[in-house]
Amino acid sequence: MSEPMPFLTDAPDAAARAVVEEGLAGYNNEQTGLSDRRPLAVLVRDPATGKIAGGLIGRTTLGLFFLDLFFLPQPLRGSGLGSRMLRMAEDEAERRGCRFAALVTISFQAPEFYARHGWREFGRVPCAPPGTFRIFMAKDLDRS
Numbered sequence: 644m645s646e647p648m649p650f651l652t653d654a655p656d657a658a659a660r661a662v663v664e665e666g667l668a669g670y671n672n673e674q675t676g677l678s679d680r681r682p683l684a685v686l687v688r689d690p691a692t693g694k695i696a697g698g699l700i701g702r703t704t705l706g707l708f709f710l711d712l713f714f715l716p717q718p719l720r721g722s723g724l725g726s727r728m729l730r731m732a733e734d735e736a737e738r739r740g741c742r743f744a745a746l747v748t749i750s751f752q753a754p755e756f757y758a759r760h761g762w763r764e765f766g767r768v769p770c771a772p773p774g775t776f777r778i779f780m781a782k783d784l785d786r787s
Contacts, residue, residue, distance in 0.1 A: 671705070680704040683735055685728040687719065699728050701736075708736030708784065710746035713753070729760055737784045744784055750776040
């Protein structure tokens with residue numbers, strides 16, 4: 644019998660992603676006795692076309708809200724819409740029992756936006772181009 648051989652790809656198919664995600668979720672469930680991983684999204688629809696124009700994508704698990712992706716097109720920025728969307732996601736995460744939240748942003752993206760909403764930086768790692776950083780942020784969601 645031959646040994647399993649790792650291989651590198653930049654295009655894992657849905658089945659491969661499912662094996663890894665479900666395997667890790669199963670391991671986490673065994674270790675914690677909890678099975679509470681759920682997607683969380685706040686989307687915004689273009690009223691003219693009915694198509695999704697932007698949104699926030701994340702997940703909740705083990706008492707933590709992970710904010711994975713957040714995008715609004717330029718014309719929708721600065722209107723308060725992003726703040727409302729972030730608050731909706733945080734409120735839902737808290738309803739799901741999350742006490743804390745975490746995200747990674749880039750120095751040219753929106754770290755100031757998150758800081759205005761109570762998120763705090765807890766680390767940064769340099770990335771390309773020079774002078775740019777990945778910024779790790781967290782927030783305590785327990786408002787009691």
